Amino acid sequence: MSDRLIMKLRVVSARLTTPDVLVLDLQHPKRPLLPAWTPGAHVDVMVAGGVRQYSLWGDPEDRAYYRIAVKREAGGRGGSKWIHDHAKEGSELHVSAPRNHFGLDGKGGRHVLVAGGIGVTPILAMSRALAAGKADFTVHYCARSASEAPLLDELRTVCGDRLTTWFSQQGRRLDANTLLAQAAGAELYTCGPNSLTAALETAIAAQGFPVELYHREHFAALSDADFVPDSFEAVIASSGRTLHVPADRSLLEVLRDNHFVRGSSCEIGVCGSCECGYVSGDVIHRDAVLDLKARASRLMPCISRARGTVTLDL
Template sequence: MKDSQQLVVSEVLQATARIRRFVLRHPQGDALPAFEAGAHLDVSIPLATGDLAVRSYSIASSPADCSHYLLGVLREDAGKGGSAAMHGRVQAGQLLTCSLPKNHFPLVPESPHYLLVAGGIGITPILSMVRVLAAQARTFSIHYCVRSADDAAFVDELKALAGDKLTLHCDGGDPTRGVDLDLLLRNAPAGADVYVCGPRGLNEAVIGAARRAHWPDERIHFEFFGAAAPADGDAAFRVVLQQSGQTVEVASDESILDALIRQGVEPIYDCKRGECGLCATTVIEGEVDHRDYVLSPDDKTSRKQMCVCVSRARCGDLTLDL
């Protein structure tokens, strides 16, 4: 891992039945590298197999306090083992290799109102934002969507920070019983910025509601968790690398990025979710099925670029400027 740091786990606490709080500090007690609300760490997690899994976790603590980083980790029973290892193997006193803080989900410096929407473990970057906005006496509201009150991590801290600005939405697992997003976005204060972090369905619902309410894209901010899952009907295809002449086979259940890495090609990338745009690559030939959230409609229509972490060939093969 490039630009890494060794951090010690100073505290592990159960926040809910499936979420644990991890407090990370410098081994010698020094101040940690600064970060802004919305930032995350890439954490190398030791698996039972002896391998390392790298997972990204948002920092939930205050940027004003660099004595520690607070993380919240949801145990994903159907995941690939990273969160299970964090819950089952990582203990207080253990050293972890982590990246420096990265941020693809920053607060804009000036907004007449910050509308914050979190779903489940998506509360972690939102909590850091609430800490900043409350300390600066900024105008904001927060809507926290969970299955039940027992699933709401960090809720006591949120209540203390946000007071009546916090609304907890418990839908019992039925999204139709949750917050009316169309109403929420239509009635938001003029010029507001919306920030959403949660499951893919919630994020896409908020983005859709904002666009139906004619919000400009620059005022819609979001972060997804986890790499994009393969879609039903995805097929294998080939990618020809124009610069090297190499041909890379992309399986139906892997991304172009993962296929490139498997073949020893290392393009610049970070999020693996189609959000940051670092992996955007020039398309020489082929039809692209765009699945990212960062390229503009004009970019996608021009077919000149694609985000190789999530987008695929619509049909046939692709030739990329790599």
């Protein structure tokens, strides 16, 4: 489980914003202020049989409540369905303190934000901050249609004519190569389905867009169903001790077995809570959290593996 503060928060508002997206406002029953957060942050929500991550998209200055949006995922693992069925006004949810792997860089300059579907939540919070700071930014929002685009009105209010919508039912699809050409020199942030980020990353590689300007957030595990795990060795740099990681076990499980305590939450490479460092090795990164720069020295042991031997900096 997460090593973060876990709070029992009360649902003070629960409303559908589209037929399959539920917006929840969460308050602490006793404390007037919740832990601070910054745009791009998410919280872990405990659900029956697991944990799910949801971005905060309310106003960070208003710490009286957290606001999240939960899409009912028909083919998901059941967590979103559980929240839709159980989160009513007056009910309580166990929620972690926020964590942010997707913060704005704060360097100024131009920003291009790309949202797909429910991935709009962190993009909305970022847009609000950029608009408040009078930053130079544009937002692209991809969805099937306006009626299936959660929080579209809120995003329009924040962005005005900085917002471009791409609704596939109208035959309008975002072209990743065109977007990247327009985004030259800008910080590029994206949150959405794997198909969207995969298209952007293909274009990034083809055009040589600087990876340090690219930031992404996923809330679904990367789909690599063809991946066949192999065994490998993990060396603990501080002691020289070697641990064998069999093909059918994760590095995180082996670390735990050997009393290297690590926080964890999702265990599918999307929350970032198990992150650790490494100093050498051919790592097979399978997480959806670390950007290309971070992957040079960090890995997610719940999902990522290595070829041969990896030396860990714990």
